[in-house]
Amino acid sequence: MASKYQEYNQLNLPQIEKEILAHWEKNQAFEQSVTLREGATPFVFYEGPPSANGMPGIHHVISRTLKDLVCRYKTMSGFQVKRKGGWDTHGLPVELGVEKTLGITKDDIGKKISVEEYNNTCRTEVLKYKDKWDDLTRKMGYWVDLKSPYITFDNNYIESLWWCVQELYKKGLLYKSKSIQPYSPAAGTGLSSHELNQPGTYKNVKDTTIVAMFKALESENSAFLFDIARKADPAAEVFFMAWTTTPWTLPSNLGLTVGANIEYALIRTFNPYTHLPVFVVMAKDLTGKYFKKEGEDGDFSAYKEGDKVIPWQILSVFRGSQLENIRYEQLLPYVQPESGDPFRVLLGDFVTTEDGTGIVHTAPAFGADDNRVGQKYGIGIMTLVDRQGKFLDTVGEFGGRYVKNYKSDPDYKDVDVDIAVKLKKENRAFRVEKYEHTYPHCWRTDKPVLYYPLDAWFINTTAVKDRMVELNKTINWKPSSTGTGRFGNWLENMVDWNLSRSRYWGTPLPVWNTLNHSFFSPAQVYGSFEPLTRKCIGSRAELKGGYQFVKKEEFTRDILDENSELYKKIKKYNSKLTNSRDEDRINVAPIRTKISKKEEVFAIDLAAANWYYTDLIKKYCVEITNSVIESIDLHKPIVDDILFDHEGAIMYREPDLIDVWFDSGAMPYAQWHYPFENKEEFQKSFPADFIAEGVDQTRGWFYTLHALGAMLFDSVAYKTVVSNGLVLDKNGNKMSKRVGNVVDPFATLEQFGADATRWYLITNASPWDSMKFDLEGIKEVQRKLFSTVYNTYNFFAMYANLDKFTFKEAYIPLEERPEIDRWIISVLNTLVKDVTAYFNDYEPTQAGRAVQTFVDEHLSNWYVRLCRRRFWKGDYGHDKISAYQTLYECLETLSQLMAPVSPFFADWLFGNLNSVSARHAEGSVHHMNFPVAVAGAIDADLEERMQLAQDISSLVLSLRKKVNIKVRQPLQKILIPVQNVHIKEQIEKIGHLIKSEVNVKDIEYLTETEGFIKKKIKPNYKSLGSKMGAKMKAVAAAISAFSAAEIASLEREGQFNLLVENEELLIQLSDVEIISEDIPGWTVANKGALTVALDITITPELLDEGNARELVNRIQKIRKDSDFELTDRIQVKVAVIDSLKSAIINYNDYICTEILADSLEMVPELQDGIEIEVNDLTFNVLVNKKS
RNA sequence: UGGUCUGUAGCUCAACGGUCAGAGCUUCUGCCUUAUACGCAGCGGGUUGUGGGUUCAAAUCCUACCAGACCAACCA
Known part of the structure; x- marks a missing residue:
């Protein structure tokens, strides 16, 4: 346990983050945040797998921040949130990238490069930027399990996908059909x-x-x-x-x-x-x-x-x-x-x-x-x-x-x-x-x-459309319009899902067919025979009994050799045909052509060549046994070389791959290798409580998850989905490498820190609106939020260290604390309540903005500002301890509230506080529970009157400005007309705060105002509108035309009979707003119903006091410039100036106390010292530290 | 072409039926500060994309356009 709060010279977010990151890794903070919740209710989150064959961009930071903050919040709220990472590894972008790297086209595959080599390249290329992604994940503070991610090209993953396909096949939802697709005849x-x-x-x-x-x-x-x-x-x-x-x-x-x-x-x-x-x-x-x-x-x-x-x-x-x-x-x-x-x-x-x-x-x-x-x-x-x-x-x-x-x-x-x-x-x-x-x-x-x-394979999604629409209604969409509009519409106009992709790197479609010679009657040759048979494989085990085409060289040799057994059989078969059409014969010519062109030969060629001579399979194939199954890779071309013998006919695999969206849509099952393993784990984690991705995934991942959930388990796949918008550049243009307006996330994190970036991304606009990304915005967040909290902490640390405050005293009950302490605690609890509600409603933007307002307007610029003196003046007694406890609680609670969005800074702040006070056993704020608002601590009246104090102060300051009297010059009094007792009582309770804030001696209230104050009356449209309806215009005009006497009557009686268009209407006091507009002879300012007048007479006494305070201010500056410690005592000599004499004499004690001086002397002349200026007078002051 | 979202001060955003549409950033001018942060006060800045409509009252609801973004489609 540290004895002192760490004090800092400057806020350096990136540095803090590096330290916290190292700390997290050393203590396995993430793993702990999960294990600490063992046994708690799970909150299920699915990670949408990114593809690691491209570099991460700034737009990935926003969606991952969103995911992270929800998971962190839910963890702090008491749930156990496991987050399994994942990688999307199949698909066209991968292939195109590889083709570019290798300098080949699709047509070259199987010719210049074997399918196997090609796929191996894909396998390595696809995770090319995995390190970069992992690095970003770490640096941005995204807590996700990267140690055991699911990888879509993994055999286990594919096996689960096959299981899914087979389930659909069993339900009769899988069929083959023609579809109209863009086709390039030139490229074939x-x-x-x-x-x-x-x-x-x-x-x-x-x-x-x-x-x-x-x-x-x-x-x-x-x-x-x-x-x-x-x-x-x-x-x-x-x-x-x-x-x-x-x-x-x-x-x-x-x-x-x-x-x-x-x-x-x-x-x-x-x-x-x-x-x-x-x-x-x-x-x-x-x-x-x-x-x-x-x-x-x-x-x-x-x-x-x-x-x-x-x-x-x-x-x-x-x-x-x-x-x-x-x-x-x-x-x-x-x-x-x-x-x-x-x-x-x-x-x-x-x-x-x-x-x-x-x-x-x-x-x-x-x-x-x-x-x-x-x-x-x-x-x-x-x-x-x-x-x-x-x-x-x-x-x-x-x-x-x-x-x-x-x-x-x-x-x-x-x-x-x-x-x-x-x-x-x-x-x-x-x-x-x-x-x-x-x-x-x-x-x-x-x-x-x-x-x-x-030809293409389809899933008959339209058959389950109604159910999908129904299930969709139970999903919480953020924003809801995406669910009803974009997604709902898409479901309404759904077409069957085209699964087929004629590519190489992907999950193979696990469907095997016999060759379809539709025009041919095999019965002519071989008795009864079903020409087209199909089977869908749902696991590796089902491959057993198949054959793997491995002896390709022998096959190649035999097909070219007219004396080979194979060739002879083909010839015999062809001659047996009574039908003489060429198409019915087994044609070896295309296979020979392929061989001569040095193209790869596959099982389908074998199937074509001896498709009914299954005994020949054994000649070129090996049977698939358990040991083969264990080691077999479920990709092309290996699976293409698997054949089955179906009652004497050869079955070969449909050459298609499955749409990669199926890969990601099946992740709830495949990530656990369900149903082959982890059955229990799966049951606990389906459906997801929460997912989040870019809105462009609506018809992608969101759809495929939903479709598979509905078809396989008759369930939604996720209960809440948050879709975030695009990140545009600061001019509103789409970021693209070509234009060169992409924002490098690494540079941004390095320069501004992850927390400021995350905070900016979350609070600038609702996540689902597309946002214009401007680095200036991050700077502002850094300055306004983080610097302010940091300075508040530093302020606290500085004085707490001097007074050795470690929160060892008993918690002072709120009712024993001063008004202002109770106020900030009240506001703090209101904040906790609001932030909790916002987070629960997946509105992080509102949550963040509420925190910002609290920090800026309430904590820093009102509470600390007004309480400054309490921290450095006086003994370490009840009031001071109360102040420390209050500020400490604010900072600690802030660290918890901020933790989901800015995890590093929050943990840093929490650590700094807790390392001294040791109030909590948790080593990280992320292991804490989220604060719970104490209803009893919230005092609406108190919050209202503090708002009054702020408004009145602001009005007085504006009056001072108007007449050019600086705040340091004390003034005698302000005058506030009050409408009712309540307001007066409210102001009286915070009068002392106003007086010190605006530097006046007294506040006077005007209650008997008739005839003195000029009043203005305004209709309250909201309350009047519903009562008056169409008469509203006439009523409003009549009210605005009220005379002073009429206003007074209404105020006195509380109601008024108004005659409008020969109709008597009863007006209540609550139907109008009465504003004291002016007090004749006074300098007056208004804000809403509030009016303040300022007495601007400066008496000689007030002038002396003003001068004294000026002098204090200047000498404090000298203390500061001279780098004196806060506690150093000084001796001061002032070159005498006639007009300041009385101030120095009359306020000598005051001045000395303020500047911690043991003596303040006036001397006739002063050669040394520093020249200062007080109210246009220039003279020298000598300030010495007392040794 | 369709669907969805977004158009508010030079910029980023509030207000989501109710007085005169507000903050911050930005320019300038003061002020406050034993917190290297911030703040306060002032000065500027707006026909709330456009046109209709509903309503006593519209930035807000409806409608048609216009512009941008995304998704889907693409055309005879």
Whole structure:
């Protein structure tokens, strides 16, 4: 135990933090904060795993501060808060980073570099910045368990994920389907949205656009169109006009989509290319784009080929809903769809009249909207473009042609143009023109992207949508609008979760299939056989009995050798086929090509080559045994080389990976390797009480956690979620490396300290508002909050050391303490109450701001300021001890209140205090309990009158300024008109504080004020408004016009009958506010209802006293400049000045006491000493320390 | 394009139906201080993004725009 409070020369937050950090680590303070709560109610927190393949930024500091402060607060509130850290290690950003490092592209994987090598690189690269992250975690004071974090690439983690997938599979929630995804034919790969959002992918291009004419068929639905048209022309043909910027999708057209509430028109006109009379349907609002004004209702009989103006006429107008299900003739009938009910008009909410014709050509294969509406109506799907980006051979004269110039062919002919020409000739095009628009391009090949149907695995989240919506209502969202708005909306419009990623570094989808030769009947060869069988693996153990394809060299050799057993069997099999179609045969050519190109061979090749000869598996594979399972890595390519023998058919793994969001969404289970281990641990920690991340995670982590929680356990995954906003630079721009406006968190912490940074981030704005990050703000926090607390502590330490105050005396009951002590304790308890409420409500910003106000306005600038003398003057007695105990309690409580947000400084402050007083056994403030407000200590009256004291002082000071009398000059009195006894009593109790603060001798009260004080009356809108309603305006005017007598009457009677618009209304005293505006002959100031007058007469006595105080002030300055100790006694000589003589004589004792002088002499002349100035007089003073 | 959030003094933020919209930072001027901190008083600074509406009363509620941010989508 230290005997003295540590005193400091200067506040150095970064230095304090280094010391505290070392202290924490030495004493395992974090671990202790958890173990000390063993057996307590757990407060469950989930750490959203960051990815360590990028450097941490300042925005990570804010979300982690948020997490940390909640966990610290809850720990102090008595909960046990375990915080398991985690690392997100899979996914595209990792892969892209590795590809950049290695200088390769995705296509090189498996060619220039083996998948295994590639994944190994990912494995090491992904934790490249782990040290930096750990460093930041330490330095910013984020308490999280970094010793046993969960890592998503870990085998155990993946095994849990597989278990989750299998659970979903068992529930029938996992299915395979086609989805329309951005696809780059040039690169032969699907693109993720991430890749599509790379800068420069959207380019301006000029495309040939066509307004195509789809010929309507007659039916009951369309009769109303034909009836009208036939009246004008008995041979009328009716067409739907649809615009497209991708004419190559027209052969795949299966539908036309219109907006149900859009107005459409049937128009009679001529085709501008063929000049044939036509009747067309399009959105009424868009007719202006296709028809000239002059031609409206023109003369149809007079029209001839070549006329500039084509006549047109609107025959009828109707809503899109009337067009539903009208059938039309296929535009380019090269291929018929195999299934579905196509060539109908559909309704879709995505149709606009912004451009085009208001009728959307719908090819379900090549657009996400198209696909959705197509599925809804069951029009089928037709994909007449292959994966190289060229038309299938079946597409007539366009067969085999590339839809865009994917091969960079210099002689490439635009197929869109040829389609346009053909349609023009066939009277099926109304307009063909070039159109400039933005279109996404592949960021690697710079070629246009196609939207293309690709196989993908989905989780049927829409099936549990209602339950998810219901569960969401029980979650406490901060801010709530994110939960109801952004998240709630997202749930309402949910689509099935596309799990598939065709990449390499990630969790493999644990689904094995037999090869799907759908057009082939194996029964021909092998009797009865189920062509497609699937199994979903849910644990490593289930791999047992499978086979691992390891003898790749033998396989490679055999497939090239026509005498090998393998080759012979394939040949025999092929010859057995009675069906002679090539696709049905086992084709070794592609495998051979692969080998010749030195590309990696995988199990899927083996499966393709001998997919029904399972006995051959054994030749190239080893069986998976327990020992294999123990050591097997659950990544690509290892799992790809695992095969199963299913009743004579080979099952191979679906090549897809699982979306990384599944990894993080499953962390509640996978972090514990549930259900393979830690079942109990998991049950105790699900669901989470609290999570927090950036608002950008709403549809990311927040969603996947929620979805998996709902689907697997029919539960929420978290009870409270706080989403923080973005951190922008000080000009409100997004921080980006490219612009160079990123804030380096390390430099910031180093320079300003973690506490100031954390405090700034939390209190500047609510965490969920995006904040503009300005270092100036941190400086201000440092100056205003930390320096102030620090100085208050230092002030305390200085005097407490002199008086040897160690809190060894008994706690003085509040009622035995002076008014001001009870006041600050009251305010302190109010603060504790408020801060507790704010923290409980996840409003740290409010909590921090409340602490700031307390420190600045109440503790430092009122309590300490007014009590200064009590600490240095007089004996170590009751009053002094009371002051010490009070200030000590404030500081100690502050350290606890501040601990969650500024953990270092708080612990430092706590340690400094407790090391001397030893009031608590805890070695750290973070092991303490959070303070509990003592209701009995809160005295609202006392707080009210202290506010009065502050207001009155402020008014007097402003009066002094107005008449230029400095505070050191005493004045005789102030005059305060008081409305009622209560106010007077209140002021009387704190009168002494006001008097010393503003340096006046007396306070007088004016109660009998009638006729003397000029009063002003104002309506109290709040109380009056509800009573008066619409009469409010007239009442307010009447009240404002009150005469002095009327005001007096109201004051006297407590009520008043007011006549407004011939109606008598009773006005209560509480309905108005009466302000003493002026006291004739006095200098007066007002604030609200409070009025203060100041007597500015300076009598000779007052002048002497003022001069004496000036002199004291100057000599104190000399003491200070001379570095005298606080207790040093001095001797003073003053060169005599006539006008100061009386002051020095009359106030000699006072002066000596104040400056601790044993003697104060006047001498005629003084050569030595220091020149000082008192009220414009200059003279010398000699101050000597008494030896 | 849709959803959500945010627009208040030069800057950062309060006020969230009720008198005249307030603090701090910033410029300048005084004052106070046996606390190297701070504070106090004054001087400036605003049609509360814009236009409508509801109300006795709107920064606050409704509505339509405008701008920014995020998320999602992307278009015929």
